[in-house]
Amino acid sequence: AQKVTQAQTEISVVEKEDVTLDCVYETRDTTYYLFWYKQPPSGELVFLIRRNSFDEQNEISGRYSWNFQKSTSSFNFTITASQVVDSAVYFCALSEPSRYSTLTFGKGTMLLVSP
Amino acid sequence: GAGVSQSPSNKVTEKGKDVELRCDPISGHTALYWYRQSLGQGLEFLIYFQGNSAPDKSGLPSDRFSAERTGGSVSTLTIQRTQQEDSAVYLCASSLRTGETDTQYFGPGTRLTVL
Numbered sequence: 001a002q003k004v005t006q007a008q009t010e011i012s013v014v015e016k017e018d019v020t021l022d023c024v025y026e027t028r029d030t031t032y033y034l035f036w037y038k039q040p041p042s043g044e045l046v047f048l049i050r051r052n053s054f055d056e057q058n059e060i061s062g063r064y065s066w067n068f069q070k071s072t073s074s075f076n077f078t079i080t081a082s083q084v085v086d087s088a089v090y091f092c093a094l095s096e097p098s099r100y101s102t103l104t105f106g107k108g109t110m111l112l113v114s115p
Numbered sequence: 116g117a118g119v120s121q122s123p124s125n126k127v128t129e130k131g132k133d134v135e136l137r138c139d140p141i142s143g144h145t146a147l148y149w150y151r152q153s154l155g156q157g158l159e160f161l162i163y164f165q166g167n168s169a170p171d172k173s174g175l176p177s178d179r180f181s182a183e184r185t186g187g188s189v190s191t192l193t194i195q196r197t198q199q200e201d202s203a204v205y206l207c208a209s210s211l212r213t214g215e216t217d218t219q220y221f222g223p224g225t226r227l228t229v230l
Contacts, residue, residue, distance in 0.1 A: 035218070045206065045221035091158065100171050101210070102148060103219060105158040 002027045004094050006106035013082050013113055021077045021109045023092030029053075033095040034068065034075045035103065040088040048090075051075065082113045117141065119222035121207050127228045128197055136192040136225045140209030147190050148210075148219060149182060153203035161205075164190060165212075197229045 003026040013019045025034065036048040049059065051068050059066045063080045079086055089110045093103040120139040128134050140147050149161040160174040164184040175181075179198075184190040194201055204226050208219040 037221075042223075043204065043226075044223045045208075047218055047220060050218050100163050100165070101146070101217075101219075102160040102163055102171075102174070103150070103158075103208075104160075107157045 002029075002094055002096060002099070002104045004092050004104055004106035006090075006092055006109050008109045009107070010110045010112070013111070015083060015113055015115050016081050017113075018078060018080050019082050019111065019113075021079075021090050021092075021111070023075045023077065023106060025073050025075065025092070025094045027094060027096060029096045029098055031097060033101075035093040035095065036066065036075075036077050037091045037093065038088045039091065039108070045091070048077075079111075082111075084113050084115055087111060087113045119207055119209050119220055121205075121222040121225050123225060124223065125226045125228075127230065129230050130199060131196055133193065133195045134197055134227065136194075136205050136227070138190045138192070138207030138209075138222060140188065140190070140207070141220060143211070144209035144220075145187065145212055146210045146217070146219075147184060148208045149190070149192050150206045150208065151203045152206060152224070156203075158206070161192070194227075197227075199229050202227055202229045 005024045032053045034051045038046045056068050065078045067076045089108045091108045092106045095101045095103050122137045145166045147164045152158045162182045163171040179195045182192045204224040206224045208221045210217040210219045
């Protein structure tokens with residue numbers, strides 16, 4: 001069965017520190033998609049990135065970077081030089097075309113960045 | 116362009132009453148999803164619509180929950196005889212199509228409180 005595990009419930013860092021959010025997934029499908037969403041205190045889920053199972057290239061977008069490793073079924077998210085505005089709950093999610101592409105979410109990691 | 120909109124943003128109701136939650140997807144998006152976010156269960160899938168096809172209702176927690184999508188656009192989620200355990204944030208998302216797992220974009224949610 002499909003499953004997403006975010007083992008870190010809460011992380012606290014001081015501004016400018018680097019922080020990595022872990023995500024481990026389980027699926028029987030060979031084709032699948034992985035996502036990261038950000039949920040700031042306002043509550044709206046904001047899309048950050050989508051990665052398909054055939055593309056293991058790491059991606060960097062500004063201070064954000066993602067490391068996808070099929071061998072360990074992980075899709076980790078790193079924020080470099082964190083800022084207070086990065087404080088939010090971050091969700092990793094799995095989507096399988098065989099299940100109408102509904103998202104299976106992890107429990108989320110709450111990131112608190114203090115000045 | 117306009118994102119996914121949901122109304123009302125907050126709804127307080129008494130146990131046993133019926134409620135209707137509305138979702139307006141992004142224009143041109145054919146796929147529409149409802150999710151529920153609660154403290155105990157995290158983010159969970161409820162129902163999915165694709166164009167004019169029959170919806171996938173596999174995530175609905177009980178027969179008190181139903182949803183419809185009129186004209187392939189606006190969707191209404193109805194909860195009959197509300198219970199306290201229905202208290203949660205109900206999130207709607209839309210995507211262009213599901214054939215290749217397009218990204219789902221979320222609305223701001225409706226916070227439902229059942230007294």
